[in-house]
Amino acid sequence: MEKREPTEFEQRVYDATCRIPKGKVTTYKLLAAEIGCGSSQAVGQALKRNPFAPEVPCHRVLRTDLSIGGFYGQTQGREILRKKKMLADEGVELDGHGRVARDLVFEY
DNA sequence: GACATGACCCGCG
């Protein structure tokens, strides 16, 4: 078992994630574009590990279609339910389709 | 260095 220290790429992801103001959200694609990555999937990889939780508000990162996405390695389940709860607590509520309003998305 | 995995995205039918 090797030590998996956070890479520079992951640090950029965490840094950008921390910049998201409360009550707002962002998407993997926007995050990827900000840190200079053409793939949002790599961003998700870094967040799923999220060794800095809850220091890093990864729950504010949603998919491009503004759906929840995943949380702690799960795309559905208790952790996801918790994620929705945290967002609602910050003023970000989901509609009947599990999506948030476009104007709640924070663009860099 | 090659193969497999993933909290994704986009286009097509």
Added chain:
DNA sequence: CCGCGGGCCATGT
């Protein structure tokens, strides 16, 4: 509207 397949990037084995 739904499902399928390909593409992209970084990580871990």
